[in-house]
Amino acid sequence: MSEEFYNGFAEYYHYHQASVSRDDIRFYTELCRSNGGPVxxxxxxxGRTLIPCAKAGAEVVGLDLSEDMLSFCRKTTGVENDDIRRRINLVKADMTNFDLKQKFQLITTxxxxxxxxxxxxEQLACLSTIRKHLAPGGTFVLDIFDPDLDVLTDTDRELEFGEEPPFTLSDGREVTVTYRNPSVDPVMQVVHCEMIFSVNxxxxxxxxxxQEFIMRYTFRWEAEHLLHRAGFRVRSVLGGYNGEPVGSGELIFIAERI
Ligand SMILES: C[S@@+](CC[C@H](N)C(=O)[O-])C[C@H]1O[C@@H](n2cnc3c(N)ncnc32)[C@H](O)[C@@H]1O
Incomplete structure (x- = not known):
């Protein structure tokens, strides 16, 4: 997998429906308020969630591997006032191996x-790196999807699905998004995904x-074992950002250092 598979897609990613309508902003800003910073x-x-967290008063470090995503984030942050801009620090790094020489009260994904x-x-390298950066008593939030067996076992690999409502960019380009999963590797639990942008x-x-990328799916109890193995205690697991029970589509683990 290319390290920078988001490069060239930042603008499309930022404005497409699944990003714009995702209902996790209040969840993350509340976490920032209740845990304190730095985050x-x-x-x-x-910066879809990062900027609202900074607006909510948090000192936030945003880490990402894609220069394109980070530069779009810098541009979006640029329109905010000095106080908000000062609270945001962006770092280009790989989540499996970084050293920020700082500990955080809250780490989110x-x-x-x-x-x-x-x-x-790679998952264990990432979790162990995150653990090193988590302050004692701090909170780590792992945010993944709850694997849907119907989608994973669907054998029509040509099918384009999930068409989103079109959106228009400032220069007049009209964009429609669909998805395709050309292959699923059930042994490695990896889905090869395509996000298709039809641009007019x-x-x-x-x-x-x-945009081609992979998603490794992890089941609820596997993730709990993984977190435990990496030195975390799971405080709670949610199925959605409004406190829904597990089985509602998302898997959100609220964890702390053992
Ligand atoms: C689905 S986007 C989520 C972006 C943002 N958190 C949000 O909620 O809109 C996934 C992000 O993870 C970044 N990413 C993927 N692999 C990475 C890695 N190994 N290290 C750091 N960032 C990575 C991508 O560049 C991309 O910006």
Missing amino acids: LEVGCGT PFRPFQHLATIE HSDGKMERLV
């Missing part, structure tokens, strides 16, 4: 960056851009 957001992307790690070795330019030119 580390691992895989911060374009909004919208599933952890699932881009393909192997258990204002001069009439049509373009089809395909």
Whole structure:
């Protein structure tokens, strides 16, 4: 998997429906308020949750591997006032191996960056690096999807699904998003995914851009074992950002250092 598989897609990613309508902002801003700072957001992307957390008063470090995502985040942060901008620090690094020489009261992983790690070795390297950065008594939030067996066992690999409502960018490009999962490896628990952007330019030119990436799916109890093995105690598990029970689509683990 290319290290920077989000490069070239930041703008599309930031404005597409699944990003814009995701209902996790209040969950993360409340966590910042209740835990205090500083906060580390691992895989911060374009700042979708990072910027609201800084606006809520948190000192936040956003870490991401993609220069394109980080520079979009810098641009978006640029319109905020000095106080908010001062609270945001962006770092380009790999979540499996970084050293920020700082401990955090809260470490989060909004919208599933952890699932881009393909192997258990990478997952453990990431969790152990995160643990080193977590202050005693601090909170770690692991945010992944709850694997849906219907989707994983669907054998129509050509099918494009999940068409989102079109959105228009400031230069007039109209973009429609669909998805395809060309293959699923049930042994490695890895889904090869495509996010397909059909772009209609204002001069009439049509373009089809395909972002390829992988998502490793992890079941609830596997994730609990993994967290325990990496030195975390799971305080609670949620199935959604409004306190839904497990089985509601998401898996959100609230953990602390053992
Ligand atoms: C689905 S996006 C989530 C972005 C943001 N957290 C949000 O909620 O919108 C996943 C992000 O993880 C980043 N990422 C993927 N692999 C990474 C790695 N090994 N280290 C750091 N960031 C990584 C990608 O560049 C991307 O910005």
